Amino acid sequence: MSLPSNFPRHEVIVLVAVILLAVVVGSFNSGFFTFFNIFSLLKNSTVIGLFAIGFFLVLVVGGLDVSFAAIGVVGMYGTVKLALAYYPDAPFVLLFAVSALIGAGLGLINGLLVTRLRAPSLIVTLGTLSLFRGFLLYFVGTDTIRQVPRAMTEFNRINVFVVTADNGAQVGLHISVVFFLVIVAIVFLVLRYTTLGRSLYAVGGNPVAARRMGINVEAIETFAYCAAGTLAGIAGFFSAVRLRLANPQTLTGSELDVIAAAVLGGAAITGGKGSVIGVFLGVLLIVITNNSLIILGIPATWQKVAIGVLLLVAIGLPLLARGRTTASRLATGGGLVRVGEGPS
Amino acid sequence: MRLLQSVDSRLATLLLAAALIAGTLGAMRPDTFLSPLNINSMLLQSSVIGLLSLAVAVTMLTGGIDLSINATANLTSIVVAIVLSSLVPAGGGNAAIAITFLALVIGLLVGLACGLFNGFLIAILGYSPILATLGTMTLFVGIGTVLTGGNTLFGISAFAAFGRGSVFDIPLPAIIFLLAALVLSLLLEARRFGFYLYLYGSNEAATRFSGINVRTLILSVYAVSGALSAVAGLINLGVTNSANVDFGASYVLLAILISVLGGISPSGGAGRMIGVVLAVLILQFLSTGLNLVFQSSGSNFLKEFAWGATLLVVLAVGGRRYPWLSRAASAHERTHAAKAGSAAQP
Numbered sequence: 001m002s003l004p005s006n007f008p009r010h011e012v013i014v015l016v017a018v019i020l021l022a023v024v025v026g027s028f029n030s031g032f033f034t035f036f037n038i039f040s041l042l043k044n045s046t047v048i049g050l051f052a053i054g055f056f057l058v059l060v061v062g063g064l065d066v067s068f069a070a071i072g073v074v075g076m077y078g079t080v081k082l083a084l085a086y087y088p089d090a091p092f093v094l095l096f097a098v099s100a101l102i103g104a105g106l107g108l109i110n111g112l113l114v115t116r117l118r119a120p121s122l123i124v125t126l127g128t129l130s131l132f133r134g135f136l137l138y139f140v141g142t143d144t145i146r147q148v149p150r151a152m153t154e155f156n157r158i159n160v161f162v163v164t165a166d167n168g169a170q171v172g173l174h175i176s177v178v179f180f181l182v183i184v185a186i187v188f189l190v191l192r193y194t195t196l197g198r199s200l201y202a203v204g205g206n207p208v209a210a211r212r213m214g215i216n217v218e219a220i221e222t223f224a225y226c227a228a229g230t231l232a233g234i235a236g237f238f239s240a241v242r243l244r245l246a247n248p249q250t251l252t253g254s255e256l257d258v259i260a261a262a263v264l265g266g267a268a269i270t271g272g273k274g275s276v277i278g279v280f281l282g283v284l285l286i287v288i289t290n291n292s293l294i295i296l297g298i299p300a301t302w303q304k305v306a307i308g309v310l311l312l313v314a315i316g317l318p319l320l321a322r323g324r325t326t327a328s329r330l331a332t333g334g335g336l337v338r339v340g341e342g343p344s
Numbered sequence: 345m346r347l348l349q350s351v352d353s354r355l356a357t358l359l360l361a362a363a364l365i366a367g368t369l370g371a372m373r374p375d376t377f378l379s380p381l382n383i384n385s386m387l388l389q390s391s392v393i394g395l396l397s398l399a400v401a402v403t404m405l406t407g408g409i410d411l412s413i414n415a416t417a418n419l420t421s422i423v424v425a426i427v428l429s430s431l432v433p434a435g436g437g438n439a440a441i442a443i444t445f446l447a448l449v450i451g452l453l454v455g456l457a458c459g460l461f462n463g464f465l466i467a468i469l470g471y472s473p474i475l476a477t478l479g480t481m482t483l484f485v486g487i488g489t490v491l492t493g494g495n496t497l498f499g500i501s502a503f504a505a506f507g508r509g510s511v512f513d514i515p516l517p518a519i520i521f522l523l524a525a526l527v528l529s530l531l532l533e534a535r536r537f538g539f540y541l542y543l544y545g546s547n548e549a550a551t552r553f554s555g556i557n558v559r560t561l562i563l564s565v566y567a568v569s570g571a572l573s574a575v576a577g578l579i580n581l582g583v584t585n586s587a588n589v590d591f592g593a594s595y596v597l598l599a600i601l602i603s604v605l606g607g608i609s610p611s612g613g614a615g616r617m618i619g620v621v622l623a624v625l626i627l628q629f630l631s632t633g634l635n636l637v638f639q640s641s642g643s644n645f646l647k648e649f650a651w652g653a654t655l656l657v658v659l660a661v662g663g664r665r666y667p668w669l670s671r672a673a674s675a676h677e678r679t680h681a682a683k684a685g686s687a688a689q690p
Contacts, residue, residue, distance in 0.1 A: 116660075117656070120611065123600060123604065123610050127601070127652045127655035130648045131653055131656065134650070134651075256478065259478060260482075263475060304482055305487060309483065311478065311479040
């Protein structure tokens with residue numbers, strides 16, 4: 001579909017929204033534009049951002065993966081359990097790799113099921129969501145582990161770009177943000193400059209055309225789910241690193257922020273659209289909204305309403321921007337998007 | 345006709361499965377499983393999830409989905425609870441019927457409003473059903489949180505008779521669920537609305553081109569879904585005598601699982617409400633059975649695991665049948681659509 005002409009415009013809209021929100025919040029609270037606050041906003045964006053980029057990769061191929069939070073929890077809790085049982089002194093890199101691998105494995109299961117069962121991906125991943133979560137909580141454990149492996153707590157103390165604030169306090173950028181930004185850069189480059197990345201857009205844009213071009217559609221789709229699982233495993237792992245504890249009942253239930261971020265960033269549920277930059281901006285918008293409601297004097301109970309309205313507006317914006325009137329929908333006959341289907 | 349026959353073979357399978365599971369459990373624990381107490385409690389438990397399943401099934405028939413069912417149900421019970429608790433001091437004991445009636449009207453209005461809002465987003469603005477109802481789900485939960493401040497509302501005793509009442513020893517909620525299923529079945533299988541709906545689910549373009557008012561159709565589908573969710577919320581309020589935003593968070597998944605198990609095709613156009621009713625019974629039997637066999641604290645998580653596995657197995661087994669089924673269905677209905685189209689352009 002008309003990819004290049006559409007999405008810079010949407011990204012600009014989101015960027016303007018982020019800047020406007022920042023200016024409004026900054027005028028209410030002078031502490032907003034300090035290194036401390038900006039670093040902490042970025043730190044808060046890491047987990048939701050990693051989830052959102054994984055979710056976005058599946059959206060690009062025209063699928064919908066709602067099991068990411070469950071995958072993140074299984075990766076995180078499974079890694080901690082394994083490490084404590086067999087190798088408590090495991091180096092950080094190994095722990096990181098194990099969590100990512102567990103995520104990749106579960107993502108592969110998603111990918112195989114979606115491509116083999118030929119059922120809507122939303123329904124398949126709803127199934128795997130409760131399968132993974134139920135498995136973890138019934139067969140692995142329900143207790144919160146407060147003594148995570150030492151490598152994780154040590155890693156959590158690392159800060160880079162340490163600057164001294166006005167009041168003399170040392171503030172630094174958390175190391176997990178660096179990991180996050182590197183992953184954003186990698187996904188950006190892969191999507192933009194590699195055959196693999198272009199194939200993802202091609203499959204999402206028009207699976208039939210992609211197949212005729214010689215793209216192995218099933219393999220590309222499976223890859224997207226696998227990559228999303230890997231990123232979810234990493235996100236879950238970083239959430240445990242930041243909290244210094246492994247709770248198997250976290251993350252699930254917070255999916256909506258992630259979905260809202262990806263949709264805000266311009267990813268279309270029909271596939272083949274959106275960019276990593278857009279998703280990154282969407283994540284910032286959600287995180288700033290969540291963090292600023294209290295600064296703006298809005299009670300915390302309104303948070304869900306704010307996210308819901310933001311989500312509904314975000315879905316509507318591209319529809320308006322594309323000028324998709326009812327007449328054009330009637331002409332193409334494809335206005336109402338079917339569950340988990342791309343345009344075909 | 346061919347469509348009906350092929351779906352009926354699925355109904356026979358479901359009926360057989362329900363009878364087998366009930367028979368096995370009955371033989372294993374005759375004193376507990378077949379006791380009137382247990383049967384009544386199973387009927388009571390399945391009525392809320394049953395109504396939610398009908399709500400999601402009717403949208404799946406159009407190829408859409410309604411993820412906001414549970415949020416709508418909870419919002420309904422919250423609004424009704426707030427209105428009733430502000431009225432109860434004024435109304436005496438003999439005003440119980442009036443209060444119940446008022447609650448029903450308010451509840452249905454809330455549900456219809458939620459459903460029409462979904463329908464507006466989907467049919468008029470062109471939102472995709474998944475994203476629209478995901479957004480409204482958050483919005484409805486948010487409004488519920490604002491109204492309750494995140495707390496649970498208690499003590500709406502004037503309405504308890506509605507949830508705990510029974511007719512001929514059958515719980516009232518179960519009767520309401522079965523009545524709703526019956527009315528919906530008639531609407532879908534004996535009225536023009538149902539014919540258009542199945543047609544839309546199996547061939548959207550043909551429906552548009554045959555001059556059917558698709559907007560009104562989709563609006564009414566989501567309004568029906570909202571109303572059914574509202575009834576589920578009202579029953580829940582009556583049974584538990586409390587209302588909060590977090591109730592039944594896993595019900596959305598369960599309702600989708602029941603619909604798919606009951607033979608509703610996720611891509612639309614095929615499936616019957618009677619299948620959904622049978623699937624509700626099967627899942628309720630299994631749930632009670634798991635509770636009887638595994639009386640440990642973690643059996644909720646085992647259930648979650650089992651539901652996920654069941655959904656995937658049903659998709660895998662049903663997947664072989666669906667392509668053929670939907671081809672047959674769309675071939676069948678395309679001829680009708682062509683007829684309807686030529687009739688519209690004389």
